[in-house]
Amino acid sequence: MRELHHQSLAAGVSFLPGSACYVGEMDTPSLRICFTVTNVELLCEGLRVLCQVIDRVTPGQGGTVADRLPLI
Numbered sequence: 831m832r833e834l835h836h837q838s839l840a841a842g843v844s845f846l847p848g849s850a851c852y853v854g855e856m857d858t859p860s861l862r863i864c865f866t867v868t869n870v871e872l873l874c875e876g877l878r879v880l881c882q883v884i885d886r887v888t889p890g891q892g893g894t895v896a897d898r899l900p901l902i
Contacts, residue, residue: 831857834887843879 831847838845848860863880865873 831859831861834861834884837887838880838883841879841883843876843883845880 831849835845835847846862846864848858848862849856851862852858863877868876
């Protein structure tokens with residue numbers, strides 16, 4: 831998750847790592863995306879970029895579409 835966060839920031843997209851929401855957890859495979867302070871077009875573009883970063887950082891780990899949890 832730390833590498834994903836670092837790479838997404840470098841690509842111009844920010845998210846909150848899920849571990850920031852739990853006391854004492856070192857790392858968790860979850861993230862939170864704020865969608866209340868931006869318009870739909872920017873949100874969609876940010877999600878496209880984030881998906882590209884996820885694919886780059888975690889190659890071959892995506893599984894099938896049915897195995898994936900939604901981003902939001």
